Amino acid sequence: MGKELFTESIRRHVGITDEEIDSVWSLGIERRVKKGQYIIHNGTVAKKTCFISSGTAVGYFIDTKGEEYLIQFGFDGWWISDISSFLKGTPALLNVQAIEDTLVYEFSSEAISEAFEKAPSFQSYFLAITQNAFASFQARTLNNLSMSAEERYVDFCNKYPQVSQKLSQKWIASYLGISPESLSRLKSKLLKS
Amino acid sequence: MGKELFTESIRRHVGITDEEIDSVWSLGIERRVKKGQYIIHNGTVAKKTCFISSGTAVGYFIDTKGEEYLIQFGFDGWWISDISSFLKGTPALLNVQAIEDTLVYEFSSEAISEAFEKAPSFQSYFLAITQNAFASFQARTLNNLSMSAEERYVDFCNKYPQVSQKLSQKWIASYLGISPESLSRLKSKLLKS
């Protein structure tokens, strides 16, 4: 069950009663997603935002040349969606895909609104995690502007030490904005020095 | 007075009564900032988030070499701060500076909390604008990863047509992640074609 993790994630940010947790939790729909399956498909409207109970998912963009760009990833206890699509009802730019067997709890925008009404502190929680997500994208933008590929890689490894195990080098390179070949060279250079 | 703009900005996202607007508005502190003055200084804690009533401000990072990187900018009706610092109470990474005479309304975190209590729909508004800010940083990350400098510049001009007048080329180049010289070259190339 993912409810403990869900509760813990909320209580890390706000005070909330067990009853409120129950009423919010009951609005989510459990879905088991096999490795390789899509959670959100680009071009369709993202009708759900997902709480990841276990597993790993990536959210990436594909350009006209078929090149893939990793925008976000998520593990146990993170939320994942295409937020622009979810909020505005526009077609998703991102594919969100499980890269291992993953258990998610899906919340529609109606479910989220209802949760906000039933448990106002859930809205405070939602604001807090959105602010965190905003801050981390801002930090990523800052890194992209001010750091070399090597510095970004070192920073990435420090920030997400567990990630190197779960994500392939292709995805990490894509997240950093470099080619897999460059990442490979860069790693061997770092090992030598 | 900036109250009309403030009201309009909120009502674009949520329903709110005049009384609620009044109670929120009264929590803000008016401050006139002259061109060149700082709104937030890097290294100090950002104690305020600011609603810009008129004028223009930039938020930028300075690296160890003294190089400046434009992270965000704001005009009439936008909010600006160093969000990470404001939320976590850590020293600000950004300088926020007026680049023309600017009128802002400052809200401390206590003021924001009080506003959320007095006017719950103000919290919904705050969530909505934070989600928008998140989405636009995500889009910027996507552009940085997938587009050439020239494509990013064209996209920037389309997205913020009024900006080229207000921001110097140095700031625009910095925002796009290229040198001012490259932007100059790129512009003359675009004019020819």
Added chain:
DNA sequence: AATTTGACTTGATCCATGTTAAGTTTAAAG
């Protein structure tokens, strides 16, 4: 065990953008 497939490495070459530096235009300040 043999084969296919995907992930990673390594080398050669190329190009977009950075860097340095000089010159020009514009705007601010005395």
Added chain:
DNA sequence: CTTTAAACTTAACATGGATCAAGTCAAATT
């Protein structure tokens, strides 16, 4: 009005990282 400084342009040269192409290695499939 003059001076100074900042913003912008242009050119020559340097370089980080991309691209193209082979090759290695390990895991999955038959």
